[in-house]
Amino acid sequence: MNFSKYLMIAAIALAATSCNEKPATTAPAKNTAATEQLKIRYIDEDSIMNNYNLAKDINEAMLRRQNQLDAAQQQRGNEINKFRSQMEQKYKNNGYLTEESFNADQAKLQKMGSDAEAYLGGLQQSIQNEMTQSQVQLLDSINNFMKEYAKQKGFDMVLRKSATLYIDPKFDVTNEVIEGLNKRYNKVEKK
Numbered sequence: 001m002n003f004s005k006y007l008m009i010a011a012i013a014l015a016a017t018s019c020n021e022k023p024a025t026t027a028p029a030k031n032t033a034a035t036e037q038l039k040i041r042y043i044d045e046d047s048i049m050n051n052y053n054l055a056k057d058i059n060e061a062m063l064r065r066q067n068q069l070d071a072a073q074q075q076r077g078n079e080i081n082k083f084r085s086q087m088e089q090k091y092k093n094n095g096y097l098t099e100e101s102f103n104a105d106q107a108k109l110q111k112m113g114s115d116a117e118a119y120l121g122g123l124q125q126s127i128q129n130e131m132t133q134s135q136v137q138l139l140d141s142i143n144n145f146m147k148e149y150a151k152q153k154g155f156d157m158v159l160r161k162s163a164t165l166y167i168d169p170k171f172d173v174t175n176e177v178i179e180g181l182n183k184r185y186n187k188v189e190k191k
C-alpha cells in the first residue's frame with residue numbers, strides 16, 4: 001500500500017511540474033478592457049423618490065386613495081353598527097312581533113356585512129392595481145431618463161447608492177438627475 005501511495009504522489013508531482021512549464025513562443029495576451037477607463041456615477045434613489053415631482057404626485061394620489069378606502073370602511077362600519085343598534089333596541093322594546101321579522105332584519109344585517117366586504121375588497125383591489133401601474137410608470141420614467149442621461153454624459157454605468165458599500169460623493173449625480181427628471185415631467189391634471 002505504501003508503494004501505491006508513493007506512486008500517486010510522484011504522478012501528482014510530475015503533473016504539477018509539467019503544468020508549470022510555459023512554451024517560449026506564447027506571448028501574454030493584452031487585456032484592452034482592463035486598461036480602459038470606466039466612467040461611473042451613482043444616484044441616491046431615496047432622494048429621487050422624495051424630490052422627483054412624478055414620484056411625489058403618485059405618493060399624494062395613493063394617500064388620497066387610501067383615505068378614500070378608510071372613509072368607505074368607516075362609513076360602511078357606521079351603517080352596519082347603526083342598523084345593529086336599531087335591531088338591539090327594537091328587540092329590547094319587544095318591537096319584533098314575529099320571528100320572521102327578526103330573522104329578516106338579521107338577514108339584512110348579514111347582507112349589509114357581506115356587501116360592505118365585497119365593496120371594500122373591490123376598492124382595495126382597485127387601489128392596488130393603480131399603485132402597481134403607477135410604480136411601473138415611475139420606474140419606466142426613471143429608467144428611460146437614465147439611459148438618455150448616461151448616454152448624453154458619456155457614463156458607462158450609473159449605480160444606485162443603496163447597492164454599494166461606498167462611493168466617493170464626488171461621483172453623486174442625484175441632483176442633476178432630479179433636475180432633469182423634473183424638467184422633463186409634465187403633470188397631467190385629472191378631470
